Amino acid sequence: MLAAALTASALLPACRLTAGAQVAVRAPRWETIGSSREGRPVRAITSGRGGPRIALIAGIHGDEQEGLRHLDEIVALVRGVPRTVRLIADANPDGTAANTRTTASGVDPNRNWPAGNFRAGPRHGPRPLSEPAVAAVHRDLVDFDPALVIVLHAARSGPFVNFDGPALKLAAAFRDGAGAPWHVRPSMGYSTPGSLGTWAGVDRGTPVLTVEFARGAPREETGPPLLAGLAAILEGPLPEPVPGEFYVR
Ligand SMILES: [Zn+2]
Known part of the structure; x- marks a missing residue:
């Protein structure tokens, strides 16, 4: 049922009837929130309405584009969600x-965040947010102040959903929506200093x-x-996070 609804919404343009004429609902407009070291725009849109607020990052490691290639479908999904x-x-x-994991300067963009366990180094950057694109996304997240952040990666041992902070129930909701063989993996099994998570x-x-x-x-x-x-999280009831209960380092 959900899959059928998704297919239908993905195929049909968002339309409404006005005085007998079909008028396309204006697509959300991409904003440029910063630029990368090589000057490429970092783009974002706000879509849907109501709370809680959710931030979704479709790509961060450049050689993991498995989610990013579905960007148009994600845009269609988030339009009109509650x-x-x-x-x-x-x-x-x-x-x-x-098509590289790192930024143009060889820094892993998931090790460059101002986390308490940030460690300077060639692959992490000399300081947190040294990478302009990471700094732009960080600023945007601070301004947006989401109740949940979702970020898309790919791993040889995938598919699974990992989580940080009080997100166990949310991870389970995603898994239930995605179906087998998706599962919840509470820990990546290695340390991730300076990560977004x-x-x-x-x-x-x-x-x-x-x-x-x-x-x-x-x-x-x-x-x-x-x-x-995503639909299970964006359209279903959001489980109440329990702060402090499910922290995973
Ligand atoms: Zn990754």
Whole structure:
């Protein structure tokens, strides 16, 4: 039923009848919230209405574009949902252009956040937010002040959903929507100093879902579970997070 509704909403343009004429509802307009080291725009839109507010980052590691390639479908999904969604297209546009994990300066954009456990280094940056695109996304998240952050990645051991902060029930909701073989993995199994999840989830107590597709999976294996998992969170009742209960470091 949900899948059928999603398919229908993805195929049909958003329209309404006005005095017998069909008028397209204006698509949300992308804003440029900053630029990368090589000058590529970092883009975001706000869509939907109502609370709680949810931020969704469709890509951050440039060689993990399994979610980013579904950006148009995500835009279609978030239009009209009963949540205010801040959709950030790509936190690492230089990496995406080069198909590399890191930014143009070789920094992992998921190690460059001002988390308490940030460690300076060639792969982490000399200081938090040294990468312009990461700094732009950070500023945008602080301004938007989401109740939940969702970020899309891919891993060879995927698909699964990892979480930081009080997000266990949210991760389970995504998993239930996405269906098997998706599962909840509470820990990545390695330390992630200076990660978005540590900064937002552990330090600030904002639930973070890290969605990990199976690396290299074909579109037909990534699109339907992504949209169904997101729909379960964006359209269903949001479970109450329990601050402090599910912190994972
Ligand atoms: Zn990743």
